[in-house]
Amino acid sequence: MIFWLFFFEQMLFRPAHNADIPAILVLIEAAVRRLAEQGVDQWQDGYPNRACIEEDVATGAGYVIEEQGAVVAYGAVIFTGEEAYRTIDGAWLTEGTDYVVVHRVCVADAVVGQGFGRRFMEAAEALARDRVRSLRVDTCAENRVMGNLLPRLGFTRCGVIQIDGCDFIAYEKVL
Secondary structure (H helix, E strand, C coil), rough: CCCCCCEEEEEEEEECCCHHHHEEEEEHHHHHHHHHHHHCCCCCCCCHHHHHHHHHHHHHHHEEEECEEEEEEEEEEECCCHHHHHCCCCCCCCCCCCCEEEEEEEEEEHHHCCCCCHHHHHHHHHHHCCCCCCCEEEEEEHHHHHHHHHHHHHHHHHHHEEEEEEEEEEEEEEE
């Protein structure tokens, strides 16, 4: 098993462990609340939940950013593709399945607005750079935070995908 550790200043990007799950769930609860306060429907239906995070950790897809010993950001970096990405109303920039998916990015209330979402995405890109051709991500159209962040990071809006009957905006960044 290969472990990826990236140090950025005082920040550590590393695989999530079972011991991190309670802290990750706190981050998710905070993100769900913030989305609701912004009027965003995303994550208001019980997803992501503990079982989802446990699966991320068990499969090696879950990653955290740790700063000064505290988990301050979480996301899943998935190298096995995304079934929902097979059909897109639009077009991906690259063809095939040589991409990584980033899902469930969230940060702690204490660090909102300090760039940890951006740092998570940059670390995921560094992790993927020598392994795949591109990064793909999706977000609800109302999620302005991700909708503004992704183009600033070099992602291109590619179209709309369906997940559980809901439309999500699909983005891709060629590495």
